[in-house]
Amino acid sequence: MTTAAPETPALSPTRHALWLRSRGPLLALLLLVISGVVLAALQSGEQYGRLDPRSTDRTGSAALARLLAARGISTHVVTTAEEAAAAAGPHTTLLVTDPDVLTDAQLTGLHTATGHTPGRTVLLGAGSSALETFAPGVQAEPSSANSARRPSCSLPEARRAGSALLGGVRYAASGDADRCYPSGGRPTLLHLPAPRTGRDTVLLGSPDLLYNQRLAEDGNASLALQLLGTHKHLVWYLPSLSDPSSARNDQRSFFELIPSGWRWGLLQLTFAALCAALWRARRLGSLVPERLPVTVPATETTEGHARLYEQAAARDRASDVLRSAARTRIAPLIGVPLAHAHTPDVFLPAVHAQVANSPGAGTDLHALLFGPAPTDDKALVHLADQLDALESSIVSQERHASREHPDR
Secondary structure, three states, rough: OHHHHHOOOOOOOOOHHHHHHHHHHHHHHHHHHHHHHHHHHHHHHHOOOOOOOOOOOOOOOOHHHHHHHHHHEEEEEEOOOHHHHHOOOOOEEEOOOOOHHHHHHHHHHHHHOOOOOOEEEEEOOOOOHHHHHHHOOOOOEEEEEEEEEEEOOOOOOHHHHEEEEEEEEEOOOOOOOEEEEEEEEEEEEEOOOOOOOOOOEEOOOHHHHOOOOOOOOOOOHHHHHHOOOOOEEEEEEEOOOHHHOOOOOOOHHHHHHHOOHHHHHHHHHHHHHHHHHHHHHHHOOOOOOOOOOOOHHHHHHHHHHHEEEEEHOOHHHHHHHHHHHHHHHHHHHOOOOOOOOHHHHHHHHHHHHOOOOOOOEEEEEEHHHHOOOOOOOHHHHHHHHHHHHHHHHHHHHHHHHHHHHOOO
16 A cells, blocks of 8 residues: 655653653752752841840840849830831930941931940941031041950940950040040940930941850950940840931932933844844745755655654554545545545545445444544554555545546
8 A cells, every 4th residue: 555645743742751860850940949049048047036035046135134134224116217216315324336338327326326325335336427416526447347346435334344345436535535445456346425415326337246146255244235225225226228218319210320321222123133033024925946956765754753653652643644644535536525524524435335235335434534542553453454555445446436437
């Protein structure tokens, strides 16, 4: 039986093949997720509750808060500038753990709310912005390493505490100020009295002495209790970037930050990209046929497809190809248009009428031409033989009719 070369459907990949293809990317994704979770856990473990009086971590300050509470000093934790300004009333100590995070508006509002009330303001590691507002005339010098240092000043709190862990930002100030725990000739603790308002300011270059893990070393606990326990109420301010009042009014959008010359250049590049897209998307005209460098016989192609079906045990696809090819060849012989060659309601009645008087009239044509896939290779070979016999019978009848009626 001569078979046409119908279009061969592509073999779908098996589950094993899909696993082999995707296991590499899936493994890389799993490692990435695990690494992200581990890093997040490690970082959160180190940074959680830093300088928070409610935290018992190494860098928390719960131990200091408990010592202050034992002395009858209440600690009120706030996280916004408005709460800090409202809570820092007369005869309170205001501790700002990270003043450099605050905007100029926040610093000004906080200083206005506390500048004319008696009490104390303690700033940890204050930079130039905070110093301009709370300590005019004081300048921040390059930082130094933390170490146990002697007071070397007349401040009573420092003399009673003795050696303490200080370092970090160093300060340069003129006038009446207590310069303690010097490093390289510059103090790392600066006390600025204010006789007229009654609110003094204390600048600490480093917050390390307030940590739980450092509080028991040298005179850290004594110095911290004296600096923060001067008044009965302590306002512990933990600044945060999520504070609504931290939004800057002078923030500009991304496009406002681009210089005007770059805008024109970006516009030209966009126009060039659109032109390139239109050029690449133009119609290229009809296809031009081209001779193949090597002519492959149809038999070799058919045998190659058959071997592929055999290796993949794709009897369903092989049977579909055989039935489709047979119907395509039989349709013109029985007067059925090719468009209806694969429609059982149109194709089967014509075949029945053609083979009604032939020896194979008892064959179940529906099962033969549109039936299920064979269950084994023997059934597939039997199907091919039946299709060949059916086609040969119809061809023989057509030839016999042509001889009897030459004018057809």
